[in-house]
Amino acid sequence: TRQDASERIMERLEGINVDKIRNDKAREIFPDLDGNGG
Numbered sequence: 001t002r003q004d005a006s007e008r009i010m011e012r013l014e015g016i017n018v019d020k021i022r023n024d025k026a027r028e029i030f031p032d033l034d035g036n037g038g
Helices: 002-029
Strands: none
Touching: none
16 A cells, blocks of 8 residues: 555655664774775
């Protein structure tokens, strides 16, 4: 159904958001992860 689809999209967006937050945290802890030598 349409609602199932939108819920799935929201779940995916939340997952992407969590990944982004995790990456930002990792970057704070390991600044050289950016690949620019920190």
